[in-house]
Amino acid sequence: MIDLKSKTVEKKATREAFGDEIVELGRNNKDILVVDIDIGGSCKTTKFMNEFPKQHINVGIAEQNGAGLAAGLATTGKIPFVSTYAVFGSLRMAEQIRQEICYPNLNVKIACSHGGLTPANDGGSHQAIEDMGVLRTFPNMTVIMGADYHSTRKLVKQAAEIYGPVFLRFTRDTIPMIYDENEEFEIGKAKHLKDGNDVALIANGDTVHLAIKAAEILESEGVSVKLLDMHTIKPLDREAVLECVEIGKIVTVEDHNIINGLGSAVSEVVAEQGKGKVRRIGVQDQFGQSAPYEKLLELNGITVENIVNTAKELL
Amino acid sequence: MKDISIEELKELAIEMRKTAVTMVYEAQSGHPGGSLSAADFVTALYFREMNINPKNPKWADRDRFVLSKGHVAPIQYSALALQGFVPYDTIHTLREYGSPFQGHPDMKKCPGIDISTGSLGQGLSTAVGMALAGKLDEKDYRVFAVVGDGECQEGQIWEATQSAVKYKLDNLVVFVDDNGLQIDGPTEEVMPNQDLEVKFKAFGFETKRIDGHSMEEIVATLDEVRGANNVKPKAIICNTIKGKGVSYMENVVGWHGKAPNEEQYNQAMTELAGGLN
Numbered sequence: 001m002i003d004l005k006s007k008t009v010e011k012k013a014t015r016e017a018f019g020d021e022i023v024e025l026g027r028n029n030k031d032i033l034v035v036d037i038d039i040g041g042s043c044k045t046t047k048f049m050n051e052f053p054k055q056h057i058n059v060g061i062a063e064q065n066g067a068g069l070a071a072g073l074a075t076t077g078k079i080p081f082v083s084t085y086a087v088f089g090s091l092r093m094a095e096q097i098r099q100e101i102c103y104p105n106l107n108v109k110i111a112c113s114h115g116g117l118t119p120a121n122d123g124g125s126h127q128a129i130e131d132m133g134v135l136r137t138f139p140n141m142t143v144i145m146g147a148d149y150h151s152t153r154k155l156v157k158q159a160a161e162i163y164g165p166v167f168l169r170f171t172r173d174t175i176p177m178i179y180d181e182n183e184e185f186e187i188g189k190a191k192h193l194k195d196g197n198d199v200a201l202i203a204n205g206d207t208v209h210l211a212i213k214a215a216e217i218l219e220s221e222g223v224s225v226k227l228l229d230m231h232t233i234k235p236l237d238r239e240a241v242l243e244c245v246e247i248g249k250i251v252t253v254e255d256h257n258i259i260n261g262l263g264s265a266v267s268e269v270v271a272e273q274g275k276g277k278v279r280r281i282g283v284q285d286q287f288g289q290s291a292p293y294e295k296l297l298e299l300n301g302i303t304v305e306n307i308v309n310t311a312k313e314l315l
Numbered sequence: 316m317k318d319i320s321i322e323e324l325k326e327l328a329i330e331m332r333k334t335a336v337t338m339v340y341e342a343q344s345g346h347p348g349g350s351l352s353a354a355d356f357v358t359a360l361y362f363r364e365m366n367i368n369p370k371n372p373k374w375a376d377r378d379r380f381v382l383s384k385g386h387v388a389p390i391q392y393s394a395l396a397l398q399g400f401v402p403y404d405t406i407h408t409l410r411e412y413g414s415p416f417q418g419h420p421d422m423k424k425c426p427g428i429d430i431s432t433g434s435l436g437q438g439l440s441t442a443v444g445m446a447l448a449g450k451l452d453e454k455d456y457r458v459f460a461v462v463g464d465g466e467c468q469e470g471q472i473w474e475a476t477q478s479a480v481k482y483k484l485d486n487l488v489v490f491v492d493d494n495g496l497q498i499d500g501p502t503e504e505v506m507p508n509q510d511l512e513v514k515f516k517a518f519g520f521e522t523k524r525i526d527g528h529s530m531e532e533i534v535a536t537l538d539e540v541r542g543a544n545n546v547k548p549k550a551i552i553c554n555t556i557k558g559k560g561v562s563y564m565e566n567v568v569g570w571h572g573k574a575p576n577e578e579q580y581n582q583a584m585t586e587l588a589g590g591l592n
Contacts, residue, residue, distance in 0.1 A: 033451075054451065057482075065440045065474035072444020075422075075430055076375075076452070080444075095434060096471075100441055104422050104431040 011174035014145075014206075015113035017152035018170050019044025022081060022111075025160050026052045031077060032160060033057060037066045037084040042172070043113045045083050063088050067096035067110070074106040079160060085119070086112035086169050090131030101165045102138040109159050110135075115145060115169035116206060116255030117283065117300075120293035127288040127296075128169070133260025135167045136234040142187060143234040145169040147208035148178040154185045155231060162187060169205065173293045176209040178229075188232045190240035196224035199311045200244035203253035204230045204262050207281075207302055211253050214307035223315065233262050241269040248276040249314040253307055255297070258282040279310045316541070319363050324530050325590060327397070328358040332560050332587045334393035334406055338416070340580040342409040345418070348570040350390035352494040352527070352555035353461055355591075359533045360459050360490075361394035364541075369399040372426040378456050379429045379445045383438025384463035384492065385419040386572065391428075392416045400427035436469025438462070439489065443479045446487040446548075457486045465497030468506045473518065476548075480519035483546040489520070491550060492527065494557040498571050515550035527553025528591055560587050 026032045026048055034045050036058040049056040059066045063084060070080035082089065089112035090097075101108045112131070119126040136143045144159065144166060146152030152170060159166040166187075185191060190202075194215055203211035208229045215225040226247060228240055244250045250270065252263035263280030270276045283300050297303060332354050339345035361367075365378040382391050389409065396403045401415055408414035415425035419433030429445070432438040442460035449456050462472060479487050491511055499505045508514070516522045521543065525532040533553075540549050557571070558564025561583040575583055 057447065059474070059478050062471075062474035062478070064437070064471040065443070065478055068437050068440025068471065068475065069444040069447065069478060072381075072430065072441035072446075073448045075379075075441070075445055076448035078448055078451075096437055096440070099432075099434040100430070100437050 009176040011176050012149040013172060013174045014149060014152040014170040015044045015172060017146065017149045018111055018156055018168070019047055021153040021156040022048050023051060025157065026055050029079070030055065031079050033073060033078050033080045035059060035066050035070045035080050035082045037061065037063050039084060043083040063092040064096050067093035068100050070108045071100035071106050074108045079107055079109070081109045081111045083111050085114040085126060086128030086131045087114065087126055090128060090134050090167065094134055097135070097165070098138050102140045105140045105164055107163050109166045109168060111156070111168045113170045114172040116171070117288055117296040118172040118206060118255070118293060120173060120296055121290050123290040124287040129257040129283045129288070132167070132169060132233055132256055133264065136265065140165055141234065142166040142232065144187060144232050145205035146231050147205060147229050148175060150177065150179045150181045150183060151185050151231060155187065158185070158187050171206050175206045178209055178212065185231065188235045188237060190237040191229035191231065192240070193229055194225060194227040196226040197247055198224040199249045199251065199314055200226040200228070200247045201251050201253065201307065201311065202228045202230050202244060202262065202266055204233060206255050207253040210302065210304050211307060213304045214311065217304065217308050218311055223311065230262055233265050236265050236269065238269055241266055242273070245270055245273045245276045250276060250278045251307060251311050251314065252278060252280050253302065254282040255302060256282055257285055259285055277314055279314060281307060281310060317363050321530050321534060324358055324362060324534070327362050328355050328530065329587055329590055330397060331358050331390060331393045333584060334396060335389040336561065336575070336580065336583050336587065338389045338392060338406050338409040339574050341407055343574040344410050345389050345574060346386040346572045348496070348557040348564060349384060349387040349463060349492065349494065351559045351561065351564065352557045353387055353390050353492045354559065355528050355530055356490050356533050356553055357390050357394060357461065359530065359537060361398060363534065364537050365459065366456070369427065372400055376454055376456050379442070379458040381430055381438045381442040381458065381460040382420055382432050383442070383460055384435065384466050385432030385438065388416070388418070388420050391420060395425065395427045401425065435466045436471040439472055439475040442487060443475050443484065446479065446484040447482050449486050450482065450484065457488060459488050459490065461490045461492060464491060464493040464495065464502050464508055464511060467491065467508050467511055476515065476518045476520065479548040484548045485544050485546050487548040488540055489548065489550045491552045492555055493552050494555040496557045496566065496568050496571065500568055512552045515552070519547065520550040521545065521547040522550045522552065524552040524554065527555035528559055560591055562586055
């Protein structure tokens with residue numbers, strides 16, 4: 001298992017991973033385009049814009065047109081990455097994504113910073129707690145959130161390589177670096193961080209490092225933990241979830257409303273098996289507010305302590 | 316562009332109308348009113364103006380056609396059937412299970428459809444994306460989009476418009492089917508558009524208002540627009556009559572999305588065979 005205690009943990013926002021990787025992608029493939037919606041600075045596309053001005057489009061504050069225009073570009077073989085905040089990139093352009101990107105199954109990527117509670121001091125209006133849930137209900141859509149800088153870079157690269165619509169969600173705030181740069185990731189395949197047989201923890205995005213710490217504590221108390229980084233919530237790695245069903249006790253952790261996110265996706269598989277229990281840790285179906293990011297997590301019980309306690313309750 | 320006379324185009328417009336009405340009659344479902352108002356310029360585009368190849372519908376250098384007002388699919392399907400993108404008999408399958416002729420255009424099911432549409436206000440953005448890709452790739456193809464006047468109530472139309480102007484898309488030609496009616500009534504009552512030509516011009520388009528049922532005017536305007544590589548996208552506002560060509564449908568709100576019965580259908584076929592007044 002990755003040992004967070006063993007090293008001084010460096011932190012980085014995963015929007016930086018997008019900003020760095022998209023430059024590499026754009027350099028190697030002139031069909032890679034960025035469609036900005038006026039917030040390129042905070043979505044980290046400025047480097048791309050400066051290096052490849054001909055591959056950069058800015059539609060101004062007009063999300064709906066950004067999504068539709070990207071669909072038109074994709075019909076000609078371009079691979080546009082529409083870049084905005086997760087709350088707008090999911091909800092403001094939801095119908096355009098459905099009608100003009102997912103319905104015709106076009107090769108458009110929606111790459112969004114400010115996922116979950118990470119735009120903490122911006123307040124509840126800017127915190128995206130429904131985005132992954134809404135988009136996972138669209139046929140043809142793939143929904144991804146990497147757990148740290150390096151995994152996010154790998155997943156962005158893969159998103160460019162697979163055909164079809166992908167929603168990628170990044171953090172605004174910094175989160176611990178978990179993986180080293182040589183670690184490999186596959187869209188649709190959970191990252192197995194630890195095997196165990198008493199309880200399973202399934203986390204994604206900015207909560208994976210919390211689940212790792214919780215697993216360490218549980219292990220130190222003699223509890224055998226299986227731990228998964230479920231970076232892709234759609235298509236969900238059903239096989240990995242079924243392994244957790246064998247254990248029968250599952251705690252999901254996510255920076256997203258507990259309705260319709262990772263916890264729901266896992267619960268759907270578990271319910272179909274008719275055995276096993278799931279406890280969902282995540283945003284408690286309530287809007288956020290301006291506060292430090294850690295405070296917001298705490299208000300929703302998205303903490304190492306709560307993961308540990310919830311797991312113990314299941315034992 | 317193809318060499319074809321105005322008279323031949325008028326004959327084809329008759330076939331287009333008859334085909335579209337037949338489709339809606341047989342399906343007992345669909346949108347005849349707006350199909351008929353758009354019939355003449357769609358005929359001119361498909362049979363004269365656009366560089367397209369029914370044998371190679373995905374030809375990379377083809378002109379694109381975006382039916383932003385996707386509910387009038389029957390008029391586009393008529394063109395595709397008459398041109399041979401699909402067997403002509405496909406017209407008997409409108410809205411049937413498994414048909415390439417879905418209720419609204421579906422690019423995954425029907426050859427010759429460049430983008431799926433149906434949700435109003437969205438098609439023009441996709442047309443802008445296609446035109447922009449053409450500029451980026453230094454290709455000569457053009458993109459023709461058809462939007463309804465009611466559809467111009469959607470804010471996204473104006474988002475798309477401003478981006479077409481910003482990116483100097485003189486390879487984009489927008490036909491506005493200004494028939495003055497929408498589902499709930501006259502556009503002037505439901506939500507007045509003011510003057511759509513003035514609006515498009517204010518956004519930076521090159522504009523012209525024409526009689527959308529005059530094949531002579533349509534063809535002359537397309538000839539004008541063809542050579543105008545002047546960095547401006549074009550909007551051709553067409554004064555049209557909803558239901559044009561079928562007397563009892565003309566300017567009647569109720570014929571937006573209704574199928575004729577047998578008697579009405581026979582009357583429509585007789586009237587349409589005579590051409591436009």
